[in-house]
Amino acid sequence: MGIPHLLVIPFPILGHVNPLMQLSETLAKHGCKITFVNTEFCGHKQIITTGSGHDKLKRLGINFVTIPDGLSEDERSDPMKALYLLKTKMPPLLPKLIEDVNALNVDNKITSMLVTLNMGWALEVANKFGIKGAFLFTASATTMAACDCIPTLIQDGTIDSYGVPMKKQEIQLSPNMPLLDSTEVAWWAKLGKMFFTHIVEEMETLKIADWCLLNTTCDLEPGALGTSPRSLPIGPLMESDTNVSSFWEEDTTCLDWLDQQPPQSVVYVSFGSLAMLEPNQFRELALGLDLLNMPFLWVVRPSNDNKGNNNEYPHDFHGSKGKIVGWAPQRKILNHPAIACFISHCGWNSTMEGLCSGVPFLCWPFFTDQFLDKAYICNVWKVGLGLDKDENGLILRGEIKKKVEQLIRDEGIKARSLKLKERTMNNIVEGGPSSKNLQKFIHWAK
Known part of the structure; x- marks a missing residue:
């Protein structure tokens, strides 16, 4: 042959x-x-x-x-x-x-x-x-x-x-x-x-x-x-x-920053390479991360077009406990001991990377199959929670704070996440x- x-x-x-x-x-x-x-x-x-x-x-x-x-x-x-x-x-x-x-x-x-x-x-x-x-x-x-x-x-x-x-x-x-x-x-x-x-x-x-x-x-x-x-x-x-292929340069300084954080203390936020937040939703997420009073690592991707539609941070956003990067080495981040949970768009690659890291999910799907992946994460594997929208379709800062706190207190989700990681990697x-x-x-x- x-x-x-x-x-x-x-x-x-x-x-x-x-x-x-x-x-x-x-x-x-x-x-x-x-x-x-x-x-x-x-x-x-x-x-x-x-x-x-x-x-x-x-x-x-x-x-x-x-x-x-x-x-x-x-x-x-x-x-x-x-x-x-x-x-x-x-x-x-x-x-x-x-x-x-x-x-x-x-x-x-x-x-x-x-x-x-x-x-x-x-x-x-x-x-x-x-x-x-x-x-x-x-x-x-x-x-x-x-x-x-x-x-x-x-x-x-x-x-x-x-x-x-x-x-x-x-x-x-x-x-x-x-x-x-x-x-x-x-x-x-x-x-x-x-x-x-x-x-x-x-x-x-x-x-x-x-x-x-x-x-x-x-x-x-x-x-x-x-x-x-x-x-x-x-x-x-x-x-x-x-990942050797990317549209953006990975900011690896976040790994050094994670090294300075206590174990299971950091909220990691990333919505993949395509999803975009509307300005009002971007504001609620920023202020929600502030409310948490926990360290966070937030990937805010460079604009996907030439129209300069980058979201602006609200004037009352402090972000003092967090680190914001344009693009990041996601697998290394998810496997870092400092990570407590993953606020994710539930794209399949991110879902698999999260499962293989044993990190609990907070699900924020945007389109296509991401809603189906969320259903598996929350209802079938039971390794994450969903976020609820208000009557205007917004996920409010209070909801973000409430769900993150609920997720990191849930020992059952943590245990199932680690068990599923082991089974998946085997x-x-x-x-x-x-x-x-x-x-x-x-x-x-x-």
Whole structure:
């Protein structure tokens, strides 16, 4: 058997790039050659791919290439429009990249392709070259089960043909899964008909893949994983505690600051790479952190656009007990003994990182599958609490203070968090279920 050579193509947002990079590093350490494709889709946001982390990846046999996306700046600025245009403008550009990579690797041509959601079109191109394919689903297995169940949900009248729930009710996607709120399962409805249609098409396209890899474990979502025979849980993807790909430079001074704080005393606040707070909500969060009278570490991301829409801190915000950074090394922070709890948007990568650190969650979901992840954190695993909004849809400073204090006093949540951490991490030890699944995938690649 020759050395497997995988062409790896993530959808160009950090929530897809980083887990695929973690998986690429794991595969490279197991003797696979990786060509990692970055697209120009990010426009003015340039993925930072420099420094010692990347030098290490190159030594492992991971090469980086770039492909044009065929989009104008205007087209990139509308995410939904861009999603559709990528599917039409990029497929003609991929064959040349495959030919160029193969020309440089005459004795070790591309043998398989690995993509994330929204890049199913690339598997169709690979098929024409006789290259086999797999995909990494970067959300939970439950989210994938929900997407797979769309035709059934329409048929039984749970959602309409636009993806909108017919009524608020509890539904069960399969007999072994927990009951879930129909509005949480049908998260796609909030993103409109265009996105719903895309999801339906994408799930159909991805059927050509031999494997669907998932950053989850058998014991976190047993019922959801039972719904598809090609689903392969290989999580948690924890190859490295450093994300070498980012749109922003990580501020590592927060690690020195954490070293000065007492054990389990710091509230960590981060909402990932996409979510934005409205000015009134930003104000309530700032003043809520002040009210806590506890040290806090708050990630306030640089503005995502050129419109200068950075939120302003309220004049009565002191922040004297806290540290505010633009972007941070999240895994290292969550594993730091000073952290008491994690105020999170409940994106799946952050959820897995929190679970693997044994840190209790305060859930603040914004969109897409984050509401479904919150349901698991609070109702299924019981390792966190939710925040309630007022009649105007705001999470008020008093609610933030009350819930943080309730969370850090809850010994049951703390104990369950540590137990779940141990169970989750046991999946990737040698001989663990996820390790065995990874070997199965590598055997397929070879």
